Amino acid sequence: MDEVLCCCGRPNDRTHCPTCGSFDTAAKPSKAFKVRTDGGGFKKIMMYRCRKCGKDFDDLQISVCWAPPERRGSRDVKQIERTPNPEFEGLSLEERIAKAKEILSRDKKDGNDSTTKPS
Numbered sequence: 001m002d003e004v005l006c007c008c009g010r011p012n013d014r015t016h017c018p019t020c021g022s023f024d025t026a027a028k029p030s031k032a033f034k035v036r037t038d039g040g041g042f043k044k045i046m047m048y049r050c051r052k053c054g055k056d057f058d059d060l061q062i063s064v065c066w067a068p069p070e071r072r073g074s075r076d077v078k079q080i081e082r083t084p085n086p087e088f089e090g091l092s093l094e095e096r097i098a099k100a101k102e103i104l105s106r107d108k109k110d111g112n113d114s115t116t117k118p119s
Helices: 093-110
Strands: 025-036 042-050 056-058
Touching: none
Parallel strands: none
Antiparallel strands: 025 042, 042 056
16 A cells, blocks of 8 residues: 655654654644535544644644655664774773874874864
8 A cells, every 4th residue: 555645755644743743743622623615514623732842733734744854764873883993992091082182183283184164
């Protein structure tokens, strides 16, 4: 079955906040209202509140979603594997700091200053 997607890339079968895109929403049945349709009948419009950003929205606003695009497959910072630098392996904290200062001062002398912003 093909998934019907919103313009932000999230599935339309789950209610999501049109501001931030969060699926963590709470329905507010006491704030629901009815609107007259073109056929002469009535349609119940449900009100929601986003638990992430706190914005109130309804079923009509979901159709004009301005949420940022969904980032599928993005990796969390904690999941990125860190590779140790072989130059610093086996050194104490003080030795690592001294070695880093030495490398930075050597780079400044060579004109490879990575601490300054390019102009």
